[in-house]
Amino acid sequence: MHAGHLMLVRPEEEEHFVTPDLIRTTTFTGTVDELRERIGVLEKAGYRQLAFQLVPGHESALDDWARLVH
Numbered sequence: 001m002h003a004g005h006l007m008l009v010r011p012e013e014e015e016h017f018v019t020p021d022l023i024r025t026t027t028f029t030g031t032v033d034e035l036r037e038r039i040g041v042l043e044k045a046g047y048r049q050l051a052f053q054l055v056p057g058h059e060s061a062l063d064d065w066a067r068l069v070h
Helices: 011-016 020-026 032-044 061-069
Strands: none
16 A cells, blocks of 8 residues: 555556546546446446445545435
């Protein structure tokens, strides 16, 4: 792990590996409608639970996720 783990991408990682397509396909990043659609796809595939990674100082993100999935 490194400083900023789960919080940021180091410049040397971003320059070579992180593309908008990679972010879209490997994270839940998008508009509310896009995220709700992706969650719906998972539900139709049989998923019944989601886990959210909260990081120190951003605990209020749980409230954002709760509004998204209701």
